[in-house]
Amino acid sequence: MLSEKQKQLVEKIGIYFEHSMPPAAARILALLIVSDQDSFCFDDIRANLNLSKSATSNGINALLGVNKIEYYTKTGDRKRYFKWKPNSTIGHFKTEIEKILGLNILLEDALHLKKDKDSHNAQMLAELSDLMHYLYQETSSIYELWRTNKQQIQ
Amino acid sequence: MLSEKQKQLVEKIGIYFEHSMPPAAARILALLIVSDQDSFCFDDIRANLNLSKSATSNGINALLGVNKIEYYTKTGDRKRYFKWKPNSTIGHFKTEIEKILGLNILLEDALHLKKDKDSHNAQMLAELSDLMHYLYQETSSIYELWRTNKQQIQ
DNA sequence: CTTTTAGTTCTACATTTGCAGAACCAAAAG
DNA sequence: CTTTTGGTTCTGCAAATGTAGAACTAAAAG
Structure with a gap:
């Protein structure tokens, strides 16, 4: 079903995703x-990945839970057929960027709690905050641009 | 030494960093x-965080190893004095974005291995790739802009 | 040479995680 | 009602992680 190269790639991508799921x-x-x-x-x-039923079941349900996959059914067939939801990957990129910005909010909190706002650390925190705000504006407009671009094509 | 709010923030930021270190x-x-x-x-x-010597030692050395902190010494004093390296945090943001782009490279590999390049999945992979390339260009120029901006100020 | 300092390394352990395999279950088929 | 199908849930259990505390060490002080 999968070529040897595809199998290897499944492992590679699998390792990547391990940072956010089992x-x-x-x-x-x-x-x-x-x-x-x-x-x-x-x-x-199960067959492609050599997984136990429990690992398969738990894995599928975890992925359904975070909306990274979906399933459809066929009339007169109790099986569920699972598919990747590609949009979820855009969401993935988005939430990863939001995680980065999440740290920035915490760093800003740190700055606000500093007694001496002119200390080197405080100044560095302020600079980081600046950069991140700039990055935020740029990246959020990228999504807008891309989406309108998509709509024009369709 | 730390206010109550600062202590809480240390925990919050600590939890954030747990995604990449003990x-x-x-x-x-x-x-x-x-x-x-x-x-x-x-x-x-040790005193501020209620850590054992081993946890303190291992933690410090891990952070030195990934260049997130540094230390200086004073003449006639064997102790090392540790400081945060603020630049490392810019590096952190950068590597986080590179991780995102790293997934994109893997997704492009997946696309190249597809037999049917016109399938829905393949098309979605191509679109994602486009978006990511655009994002990459924008984010890398953000660093440039920010750096030159910094130099002008200094 | 002995003691102190500043820290490292070793040992043991408690916790967490993730999976296999088996038992289980509900709906549909026979 | 009994069996089959398509899973889910329930034991374990094995491996990995991270920490405490103790033993250790190298350099400097006394």
């Missing part, structure tokens, strides 16, 4: 992204 | 960022 879920998501097969049922996933 | 190291870094005290020796850190 290994099994990470591999499942990677599989759905990399494969040429457009959807996978429970046992397809 | 709890003790995360708290040490947060302490050095938040405190008004401009530098901390080994036992200052």
Whole structure:
């Protein structure tokens, strides 16, 4: 089903996703992204990744829970067919950037609590804050630009 | 030494940093960022954070290893005085963005391995790639802009 | 040479995490 | 009603992490 290279890539992407989810879920998501097969049922996933039923079940449900995958069904077939939700990846990029900005908010709090606002640390915190605000404006407008661009094409 | 609010903030920032380092190291870094005290020796850190010697030692050395803190010494004093390296935080923001772009490279690999480049998934991968390239250009020029801006001020 | 200082390294342990395999369950098929 | 299907939930359990506390060490002080 997957070429050897695709298998390796599933592992690589899986390792990447491990920073925000358990290994099994990470591999499942990677599989759905990399494969040429457009959807996978429970046992397809199990078979491709050599996972136990519990790991498969928990992984799938975790991914459904964070909206990174979805499923559809066929009439007269109790199986669920799982697919990657590509939009979730845009969301992923977005939340990663928001995490970065989240630290910045904490650093600003640190600055506000400083007794001496002119100390070197305080000045550095202020500079970082500046940079991050600039970055925030730029990145949020990137989303706007990209979305309107998309709409024009469609 | 730290106000109650600062203590709480050390914990908050500590939790943030836990995503990339052990709890003790995360708290040490947060302490050095938040405190008004401009530098901390080994036992200052220990005392402020209620850490064991081993946790303190390992934490400090981990942070030195990834260049997030530095130390200086005083003549006739064997102690090392540790300080946060604010530049490392710019580096942190930068590497976080690079991580995001790192996923994009993997997604591009996935696209290249697709047999059917016109499938929905493949098209979505291509779109994501586009967006990320755009984001990359914008964010890298942000650093440039910010740096030249900094130089003009100084 | 002995003691103190400033810190490192070692040992043990408690906690957490994630998975396998088995038992389980509800709905549909026979 | 019994069996099959498509999962879910419930034990363990193994590996990884991170920390405390104690033992240790190297350099300097006495």
